[in-house]
Amino acid sequence: ALSLLTQGITANIQGERTASETLLLDSLDMYRALCDRAGQVDVLLGLGANVIGHRDFIRARGYLEAALALCRELGHLAGIAQCLQGLGSLALRHGDLMLAEQWLNQSTAALRVITAQDISSSSELLGELAYWQGNYTEARARFQESLRLS
Structure with missing residues (x-):
């Protein structure tokens, strides 16, 4: 399944969109048979990129919405x-500014959460490092920062 996905993405990059779509659909079938939802997401994103190359924005939206549903489940x-972000970009290109704004704002909010979680984890580790170095004031500050962000 992964090999077909990789070949499909490569074919798309090379402009071989029909071959790409065939490979990606075969990969999607395999990932579905394996019940691998994360793999399905990767393929659906690849299919979305492929059909955008065909200027088929309706199918692209369908693939992105299917990927979004799986990502939410996961x-x-x-x-x-x-x-x-992909859906917002499509809506923007179609002139649906309200929908584009909604999706792009949701994307930005999700990215802020991810960034805050990453910074929180780093702060916690830096706090642990400071603790083991005997710098308790720094450790306390880092742990407080981690708590504030989590």
Whole structure:
């Protein structure tokens, strides 16, 4: 399934959109048979990119919405943000400014959560480092920052 996905993406990059779509659809079938939802997301995003190359924005939206639904089921925040950003971009190009704004704002909100979580984790580790170095004031400040962001 992964090999077909990689070949499909490569074919799309090379402008071979029909071959790309065939490979990606075969990959999607395999990931579905394996019940691998994360793999399905990757393929659906690839299919969305492929059909955008055909200027088929309706199918692209369908693929992105399907990927978004799977990302939400999985709780995959980065995937949710990526799908929403793609949907917002499509809506913007179609002149649906209200929908574009809605999706892009949701994407930005998801990215802010991801960034805050990453910074919180780093602050916690820096606090632990400061603790083991005997710098308790710095450790306390880092732990407080981590708590504030989490």
